[in-house]
Amino acid sequence: MRPGLAKRNNYQYVSDMQSRLTSRSVFLCFIDCSASRNAAGIVEAINKGLEMCGLKHIPVVAQSYDGASVMSGHVSGVQQRIKETHPYAVYVHCMAHKLNLVLMECCAVNRSVKTFLNVIDKLYSVFAEPSNHHRFIEMQKSLNLKQTEIIQPSETRWAYKWRSVNSVKTHYSAIIGCLREMSDEGDKWSVEASGLYAHMTRMSFITCVIVLEDILRVIHVTHKALQSSSCTLSEAAALTDNLKAHFKSQRQADTWSNMWGSVKQFCRDNNVPVPGDADVECQTPGPLAPKRKRVTKPPTSLDSFLVTTTLGQRETDESGAQMSQSDTAGYQQHLYLPVLDTLINELDRRFTGESIELARACGAVFKCQKKGIEPLVQRYAQLLKIHPLLLGAEMDLVKASAVAPVALEHLRKTVKKESYPNLYKMLQLALTLPIGSATSERSFSAMRRIRNWLRSTMGGTRFSSLAVLHIEDDITAQLSPEGIVDVYAERKKRRLLLN
Incomplete structure (x- = not known):
């Protein structure tokens, strides 16, 4: 049974341990689905696993997978076939997977970001060679730096993007020193080292280091929280809302001014010529200096139109001229703002739909706010035999018993199954709805x-x-x-x- 030929089943439930509501996700079993890996075969494997564990007749309130078409297809995917036998099983696209898709769109927003990530990937392959790795370790020792490795960016290991950028930022001087030594003619890696040195001493690369490290650090924290087994659906929605609010606040002018100041300070700390200081530009000397490219302009036929996408040109300013190394407004307009706007737009586009509505309704349940729980009541009241009017009355009583705003800990101490049966079932539901498949994976x-x-x-x-x-x-x-x-x-x- 190899990865890809096995289906793992996880069962999430709420237990009443010492009269305290506690959410828990439990691994059930591995099921071999190598005979048929289409939607019908996977559904058959899931039903077989539920039957083996004695859970076939327990109502299923939700299901969570990644975004693969065989799993998420709304016509004949796994989630749609599961709904044929469990009509209340709402599909929740794994929140951590969706955030990774947002990050992938951010990393493909323009050529500067793509080139930056390609350089980091090439750095990993160069310094993975034993002799170069030894040289890199010795350089770190000579500079009194904490020894670390250059981490390869990965599309599937979500934490690796921030860790790879952070390793390049913290050990930039050691990497530059090694590349300078390896650029000598006759060295086995002189060609690769010369090209990497030329890229890493450009202002666009240094700007990407500072900008992306700051952005990826925040996304990394959110990713770790979304992968937590104790995270509820309402907490996941709050995390993504906070992430969008943070990126919107980063669009302010003073934020970019501080960011650009960090870029210039980074250049000074690593002995890289700072653009704008004594009319010195950050250029690679000698034959490694990039050639001047022909300026391209949009067609005159588009003068009366608002162009919202690229036309195949490299980053240019409003006049159509190539950005200079010291053009702070150009980097803000063509690098920083596009990255932020892509993140904000993708977060708005992907974190919407029925699952997000249910997530906000779960938050209303935890706060005992009757006006926000309608999506949960409409979908699950009949299945769980919840009386909406009595539920509202129970929420009023629990809310009145709280001295401060209602917290989950207060609900765990106060809400008993015998005293508040409707609210108890609603809390069970709010704690049971999954946020993703990271735990089962x-x-x-x-x-x-x-x-x-x-x-x-x-x-x-x-x-x-x-x-x-x-x-x-x-x-x-x-x-x-x-x-x-x-x-x-x-x-x-x-x-x-x-x-």
């Missing part, structure tokens, strides 16, 4: 640890059972080994009598 890491080359002939049933024991280690730790031995010994006599 961690099971693939466990799968690689359990089913390695020493256990390649392990059967599917044993493998799935071992995966449950390993993944749910907090529950496994509560088991008594002596009790397990006793149960095993009581099943039948295994000792042979030898004459």
Whole structure:
């Protein structure tokens, strides 16, 4: 059972432990779906897993996958086929996956950003070579820097984008020093080192380092929060709203002024000529200096139109001239603002729909606000047998019992199943609705640890059972080994009598 040939099933529920509502996601099993990996085959595997675990007749209120068409298709995808048997199972596109799609759009906004990421990727391949890696480590020691590695940007490992940019920023001087040494004629890597040195000493690269490191750092924090197993759907919606508000506030003029000041200070700290200081421009000397390119202008037929997309030209100012190294307004207009606008627009476009409406309704439930819970009541009242009028009355009573604004901790202490049955069910629902598939995808890491080359002939049933024991280690730790031995010994006599 290899990655891609196995379907993992996770079950999220709310338990009442010591009269406290607690949300928990539990790994169920691995199901082999190698025979049929289309939507019908995957749905059959999911139903088989639910039946094996005795959950076939439990109502399903939500389902969460990534954005692959076979999973998210609204005509014949997995989520639509699941709704045929579980009509209340709303589809939630994994929030962490959606944020990664937003980030991918941001990284493809213009050529400067694409070139910047290509340079970092090439840096990784160059310094991954053992001799160059040793040279890089020695350079860090000579500069009294903390030893680190250049991390390759990745489309699937979401934290790697910020970590790769941050490693280049913090060890820029060591990287430049190594590239300068490797640029000597006759060195094996002189051609690659000369090109990378030319790119890394340009103002566009340094500006991208400062701008993208600041943006990716905030996205990295949000990504980690969205992957948390304790994060609720309402918290996920609040995180994305806060992220959009932050990027909108970054469009202010003083923010860019501070950013440009950081760019110039970074140049001074790393002995790179600062544009605008004593009329010195940040250029690569000698034959490595970039050639002057022909200026391209939009067609005159478009003079009366508002052009909202690129026409194939490189970044230019309003007059059509190429941006100079010291053109702060040009970098703001053609690099900084397009990145922010892409992030804001993609966040608005992707984080909308039914799941976001339900997320805000969950937030209203936690605050006991009757006006905001309509989406949840309309969809799930019949399934969960919730009386809307009694629900409102229970919310009024709980809200009146709170000294400060209602908090989740107060609800856990106050709301009991016997006293507030309707609100209790609504809180169960709000805590159960998933935010994504990041938690279940961690099971693939466990799968690689359990089913390695020493256990390649392990059967599917044993493998799935071992995966449950390993993944749910907090529950496994509560088991008594002596009790397990006793149960095993009581099943039948295994000792042979030898004459």
